[in-house]
Amino acid sequence: MTTSDGRAVLRLPTREIPVPASVSEQAQAILALGPLAPTPQWPGLDDPDAWRTLIAELDGTALRMAPGSGAPAGVEEISVGRARVFVITPEGIAPGDRRVYLEIHGGAFIQGGGEICRVRGIDNAHRVGARSWSVDYRMPPDHPFPAALDDCVAAYRALLEQRDPGEIVVGGVSAGANLAAATVLRARDEGLPLPAGVVLATPATDLTEAGDTWQTNLGLDNLLTPSPSPLLYAAGHDLRDPYLSPLFGDFGKGFPPAILLSGTRDVLLSDTVRLHRALRAADIPADLHVWEAASHGGFLGRAPEDDERTREIRLFLARCWAV
Amino acid sequence: MTTSDGRAVLRLPTREIPVPASVSEQAQAILALGPLAPTPQWPGLDDPDAWRTLIAELDGTALRMAPGSGAPAGVEEISVGRARVFVITPEGIAPGDRRVYLEIHGGAFIQGGGEICRVRGIDNAHRVGARSWSVDYRMPPDHPFPAALDDCVAAYRALLEQRDPGEIVVGGVSAGANLAAATVLRARDEGLPLPAGVVLATPATDLTEAGDTWQTNLGLDNLLTPSPSPLLYAAGHDLRDPYLSPLFGDFGKGFPPAILLSGTRDVLLSDTVRLHRALRAADIPADLHVWEAASHGGFLGRAPEDDERTREIRLFLARCWAV
Numbered sequence: 001m002t003t004s005d006g007r008a009v010l011r012l013p014t015r016e017i018p019v020p021a022s023v024s025e026q027a028q029a030i031l032a033l034g035p036l037a038p039t040p041q042w043p044g045l046d047d048p049d050a051w052r053t054l055i056a057e058l059d060g061t062a063l064r065m066a067p068g069s070g071a072p073a074g075v076e077e078i079s080v081g082r083a084r085v086f087v088i089t090p091e092g093i094a095p096g097d098r099r100v101y102l103e104i105h106g107g108a109f110i111q112g113g114g115e116i117c118r119v120r121g122i123d124n125a126h127r128v129g130a131r132s133w134s135v136d137y138r139m140p141p142d143h144p145f146p147a148a149l150d151d152c153v154a155a156y157r158a159l160l161e162q163r164d165p166g167e168i169v170v171g172g173v174s175a176g177a178n179l180a181a182a183t184v185l186r187a188r189d190e191g192l193p194l195p196a197g198v199v200l201a202t203p204a205t206d207l208t209e210a211g212d213t214w215q216t217n218l219g220l221d222n223l224l225t226p227s228p229s230p231l232l233y234a235a236g237h238d239l240r241d242p243y244l245s246p247l248f249g250d251f252g253k254g255f256p257p258a259i260l261l262s263g264t265r266d267v268l269l270s271d272t273v274r275l276h277r278a279l280r281a282a283d284i285p286a287d288l289h290v291w292e293a294a295s296h297g298g299f300l301g302r303a304p305e306d307d308e309r310t311r312e313i314r315l316f317l318a319r320c321w322a323v
Numbered sequence: 324m325t326t327s328d329g330r331a332v333l334r335l336p337t338r339e340i341p342v343p344a345s346v347s348e349q350a351q352a353i354l355a356l357g358p359l360a361p362t363p364q365w366p367g368l369d370d371p372d373a374w375r376t377l378i379a380e381l382d383g384t385a386l387r388m389a390p391g392s393g394a395p396a397g398v399e400e401i402s403v404g405r406a407r408v409f410v411i412t413p414e415g416i417a418p419g420d421r422r423v424y425l426e427i428h429g430g431a432f433i434q435g436g437g438e439i440c441r442v443r444g445i446d447n448a449h450r451v452g453a454r455s456w457s458v459d460y461r462m463p464p465d466h467p468f469p470a471a472l473d474d475c476v477a478a479y480r481a482l483l484e485q486r487d488p489g490e491i492v493v494g495g496v497s498a499g500a501n502l503a504a505a506t507v508l509r510a511r512d513e514g515l516p517l518p519a520g521v522v523l524a525t526p527a528t529d530l531t532e533a534g535d536t537w538q539t540n541l542g543l544d545n546l547l548t549p550s551p552s553p554l555l556y557a558a559g560h561d562l563r564d565p566y567l568s569p570l571f572g573d574f575g576k577g578f579p580p581a582i583l584l585s586g587t588r589d590v591l592l593s594d595t596v597r598l599h600r601a602l603r604a605a606d607i608p609a610d611l612h613v614w615e616a617a618s619h620g621g622f623l624g625r626a627p628e629d630d631e632r633t634r635e636i637r638l639f640l641a642r643c644w645a646v
Contacts, residue, residue, distance in 0.1 A: 007341040008355035012542050014337050018330040020535040022597060032331035212343040212616040213587055216543055219335050264536055264592055273587060273613040274345060277631065280612070288611045289603070290596040293535040308600065 017220065023293050026303035030222075031293060036300075037225045045232055048141035051110070055139075058111050066116055067123040067301065075122065081154035082147075084136040086118050088125040098167045099321050100159060101130040102195070104152050104183065106174035109233035110139055127310045128171075128199075128317060133159060137179070144235035149243055152183040153190070160192060169320050171199030171313075174268070174296065175230075178204040181246035181275070188254055197320035198258045199313055202268045202296050203275060204230070205247040207239045211270025217295075221267040224296035247275050251282035258286045259316040261309055263294020287316065340543065346616050349626035353545070354616060359623075360548045368555055371464035374433070378462075381434050389439055390446040390624065398445065404477035405470075407459040409441050411448040421490045422644050423482060424453040425518070427475050427506065429497035432556035433462055450633045451494075451640060456482060460502070467558035472566055475506040476513070483515060492643050494522030494636075497591070497619065498553075501527040504569035504598070511577055520643035521581045522636055525591045525619050526598060527553070528570040530562045534593025540618075544590040547619035570598050574605035581609045582639040584632055586617025610639065 043050030121134030137151035172180035177200040242249035262272035279286040366373030444457030460474035495503035500523040565572035585595035602609040
């Protein structure tokens with residue numbers, strides 16, 4: 001049996017997958033909920049008004065579900081180029097502590113800006129335990145590629161005026177991890193020094209979506225389903241451009257140590273392990289962590305597995321900043 | 324929808340999974356072959372004669388498919404306790420080179436002994452580039468648990484009479500990785516010093532088979548399917564005994580640095596990442612590597628991805644032996 005382009009096909013029968021007993025009770029409870037992904041009627045790529053309406057709806061829902069800001073933090077807003085950056089200092093971080101986590105938010109390239117960026121940025125800064133710059137980058141439909149990347153690179157460049165590169169770690173989740181990796185690739189290509197490390201959580205590294213787990217984990221992943229939003233972001237640019245799909249970057253030219261995190265049910269597991277292999281092929285130190293039965297969103301921050309993920313990121317940051 | 328024990332169930336429809344374009348051409352060719360697993364009529368656990376006949380058949384097939392012995396190697400047979408050990412010195416290893424890879428062969432706890440152990444041991448010694456002790460341990464139906472483990476621990480103990488523990492790395496694939504991990508746990512519990520490292524390739528770490536990928540990757544993995552052979556091996560012992568299912572070991576009591584290797588289609592991906600998490604929870608240095616679309620058997624040694632796996636193992640060994 002083959003596809004229309006002659007590719008062999010494996011036919012899997014209908015299957016019933018029980019909630020595994022191999023994860024924490026909290027994670028089992030999340031998995032027992034079944035699919036959590038919003039499956040809106042996606043607008044056509046040529047209908048910006050419909051996208052604006054949809055994004056406002058999705059952002060409204062996301063904001064209602066956003067984590068509380070947790071412990072107190074100082075938040076300052078600065079302008080960098082054409083974007084706003086939230087400079088977040090969790091309580092307990094000494095004023096003279098020069099380390100900065102440059103956080104690039106997720107949201108499928110279309111969501112997560114504005115107030116969500118601020119609230120999630122505060123939450124993330126507490127979790128990683130570091131002063132953070134959270135970039136409220138521009139997004140489609142009004143600002144397609146490379147606007148978001150321009151803003152993230154501008155933020156990194158602005159940070160380098162205040163900090164040594166070894167004091168900076170760049171990181172993100174999902175589309176934010178895509179932008180984090182692309183930011184580092186482009187900064188390197190523009191002759192900027194590399195940061196001390198990169199945190200890539202369930203990264204979208206290949207916008208052509210050739211990864212096997214886009215097929216094998218479809219329906220198993222309780223959060224991520226196919227969406228045209230990456231195409232809205234790419235706006236007709238070649239999806240294999242490394243600034244859109246960092247998997248295709250030339251890592252032999254240099255890349256900082258990286259930590260990559262995913263789950264066995266993550267549709268982006270392939271994107272994660274393929275980038276891990278590409279980094280390792282170039283002898284870049286790169287640590288891979290994969291959680292049992294975790295989807296793209298992990299366990300929504302409600303399970304001990306999510307705390308383990310935070311712990312690995314903190315250990316990675318401590319190593320980056322110990323040099 | 325729930326299972327008979329009340330567990331929520333996710334129902335997946337029939338699916339057609341194309342061979343992914345995200346792996347090497349050689350790997351695509353392997354995947355295009357479809358299922359490669361032998362699916363014999365498994366005998367009842369109480370029918371040793373039928374098992375002997377089946378194992379002889381499976382071993383005959385395996386021997387015909389075994390790799391050539393490659394470059395020349397010196398092979399010496401020694402007796403350790405009640406088992407034979409092949410001491411394999413690949414050409415190019417200096418006589419005074421004291422490093423030894425204690426190799427514990429795979430084969431679902433029932434296969435891979437005798438001549439297959441010798442031939443595969445030579446192949447493995449060349450791949451890892453080290454003198455190897457390949458343990459031809461006793462197996463069911465005549466020698467169930469703990470005979471195999473007794474033999475592997477005896478080999479480690481014999482090796483410690485000739486070598487410093489830092490000169491030894493223990494490793495295996497599949498059931499061999501189960502025994503490698505169990506050997507280290509039991510050696511530790513018996514007060515022996517830990518080896519310099521452990522290589523665990525697509526390890527069976529939980530013989531209760533609670534891992535999620537036993538469900539999610541079933542049918543996607545082209546090699547491994549459920550079999551009663553672990554039960555034949557366990558012979559009624561508690562499957563949660565750490566010497567049978569090393570995942571349940573107490574790693575806080577000590578374990579050497581480990582490398583764990585699997586694939587996104589491996590039914591033992593869960594066994595692999597769960598052990599990785601258990602080691603990391605105990606702050607054991609443990610490197611995880613997962614190959615895109617690779618099943619339990621990788622790509623049968625015929626794809627560049629398999630060479631990458633060998634390269635990671637060699638780099639790990641170099642680090643273990645550099646200390």
